[in-house]
Amino acid sequence: MKKPMKDEAVTCAADLADQIWRWDAADMAAHIRRGTISSREAVESCLERIDAVNPHLNAIVFADRQRALLDADVADRQVRNQQILGPLHGVPVTIKLNVDVEGEATTNGVPAFAERIAPSDSTVVSNLRKAGAINVGRTNTPPFSFRWFTENPLHGRTLNPWDEAVTSGGSSGGAGVSVAAGMCPLAQGTDIAGSIRYPAYVNGLAGLRATPGRIPAFHPTTGMRYLGLQTMSAQGPLARRIRDVRLGLVAMSGVDRRDPLWVPAQMDYPDDSTAVRVALVDEIPGSSLAPAIKAALNKVAHILEASGYAVERATPPGMTEGVELWQSIVMTEARMGMFAGVKAIGDDVIQRSVENMMAGAPQIDLEGYALAIARRDQLRRQWNEFMTRYPLILMPTSCRLPMKWGDDLGSTEDMMRVLVDQSPLITVAALCLPGLNVPTGVVDGLPMGVQLVADSFREQRLLAAGSVIEREVNMPNLHSAF
Template identity: 85%
Template sequence: MNHQEVTSAGDLPDQIWRWDAVDMAAHIRSGTISSREAVKSCFERIDAINPKLNAIVFADRERALLAADVADTQVRCRETLGALHGVPVTIKLNVDVEGEATTNGVPAFAQRIAPGDSTVVSNLRKAGAISVGRTNTPPFSFRWFTENPLHGRTLNPWDETVTSGGSSGGAGVSVAAGMCPLAHGTDIAGSIRYPAYVNGLAGLRATPGRIPAFHPTTGLRYLGLQTMSSQGPLARRMRDVRLGLSAMAGADRRDPMWVPAHMDFPDDASAVRVALVDDIPGSSLEPAIKAALNNAARILEAAGYAVERAMPPGLTEGIEIWQSIVMTEARMGMFAGVKAMGDESIQRSVENMMAGAPKIDLEGYALAIARRDELRRKWNEFMMRYPLILMPTSCRLPMKWGEDLGSAEDMKSVLVDQSPLITVAALCLPGLNVPTGVIDGLPVGVQLVADSFREQRLLVAGSIIERHVQMPNLHNGF
């Protein structure tokens, strides 16, 4: 959309919720609008559409408006302003916001009040962002479908019969439906990229270690969670993803996995070879997705990239490794919580996933870690030739509700179709969903993958694709 159509201050308040974060921040800094106007505009949009969609399940409006007033005072006093100064954002329910419950979609956690902010929340505040709500997630943030007995189901604004994604489904819907321009999400098996995919958004899984992960309410983290879990932004435009990443990635030594990696690596497109992956072993790739991949490849070629069809090693092996590590750790901890505190849906979904995961001992777990290291080495060698990989985000168009609740065999099919999401997470790599248009009323997109800490490479290529496709926007269907 063209934000420049809004030219007079009198036209601004009713339109602000439609803007992206970059425009909103610029207008707040210049004094064209106030942060209070931006926050109120988003709350008005939330009031109008969230009762149906249920993306945001808690909002401290008084706190948000007070923060907006402080932000406006800082503008008037010409203080140093952060990159997201006064901009409304949403925060997922599985990280800590001081004084609020970190429920993670579990009724038993309804009174688990955070004594302090998670680092990512603190970093967003330092950048000037203002939370206008907490976004829904499945119990334990462990499904590609966002519904739970505490907060209910989050509907996809494009089609309520298909999933809103998970586990950052509330985050995705909050942005797709215009409740905010930028949302926080987490990802251990596609939980940022899949909600971005089904809601028509850009969604970045940053490299684990890029965005610090410290949460006052969280205890020990097993190795799989330490190394595979990531955080990142969801937005309607690539430039907002870039802005969100820079804000979220501030330092915190309390996370031993945090890496003070350089953020900007300028890319010369003519020097970057791209591997096009339009055939996934064991899966029948939807024709619309293959068409989107080939169109994205043509766009990148026209921009100077050298695109070749090539298959990275061990895509399906990545699923086995992910299951061996994550599901073994789940048996040691989370699965007991799912059985004791989860509803029927999360129990069945996890049981189906468990059924296909090998039951291994300590030696088997250590072997899985070693296999991951070996597969990662092979991917490193592959990415020496192909620094950028263009592949599906998912091999299916957005799933219908409950496709993970059938049999264990059904779940096996789901996992294969989600292998582009899972393997990227298993190998601790960054990935970016790039929306490419709408097919039969539903968003479709592609995934870009690069080496560790090369998010800039993803965002440069994603921005090129974005400029040459019909991006989903706020006028499509809602």
């Protein structure tokens, strides 16, 4: 393998030249484009890392290695032929099990779906391919991608490489671990209640929930989707660095009118990097923030202030009301379909978790469902007014430290406490807003992070502020520890 050329835009250390799996996606893409490494070398390096760590961690549950290497060879020929290259040309990525990859099973962690073979790619997968990315594996999820803990009877449990006693996150837990452990520099995830941001939080990553409608969501194996699922569900990238999240966002976003909610929205705005007024949310009604989380919020507030942001303590309206509205809409829809599937698969763990969530959700009729949607829109208007004054919100990702396995399997009351503690995740999803988890360091051996929230389609504002934080935070890569 050829050594990387020296270039100010490329930050790979020379002593890592024989361990490409350690590199960021931006570095891989830059060197592949220059021809100083090949895509095959990058893919082979990540596959070797997968062989070394995945048998224990169980983040990737299926990989078509032959196809990945063939795709890498095609990418290398395109470089040699001086063809137009996408932003992730030749870069290894992972794809979550709840989206379609042509010819592979979209199991979503459900045994009954083990033979559900996708006839074609989901849009997010085809967009990644158009950007030049190479799929090196499918990442694990809880059944139906409906839990903050990634384990299922079909593929087993995905372990958190920082501490196996705590959750690897969910539902994009396999995605988070695949990046955190160096199996790939970038992963695709989905988020309807924190399923990107929470795995990013517990695995020490940057994870972006894009605005619903930014990244098209069409899955050939999926039938009709209810209103709440359509409007709250979002996709996005997980990565070790903010610049890779930005690359992933651009690559995943693209045209597909099969998604009726897709919006041809502007990506960049002139004031994305402007130091704006920030609302610091360090108190959540009904919850008690862990001291380490409060310390992280204050640390980030000082970093932003030092960069010109005006930080004020302020709480947006209805943080816990957002959880109730999410419950009213999503769990009502679950009673119409998904819950029957949960009962049918015979998995006691997912049944117990969903039943606990279901028991705490209001039992409403059609009028109540319509009223919940109207109340959700009313709350979103109030947040719009709040964000007019505070274009950026700094809040917890979660109000508690990473949960231990089974924290959602106790009583209904235990589950309700979990939901309140996860309200920063759930409310942002209920209001269809973008959110970004930003790592802030390590506390007692576990990653710590905070969440940034902005208005619809202002993901670049989040990434700009996230980059400011990242520059001042000494966040170690997991690679030296695992």
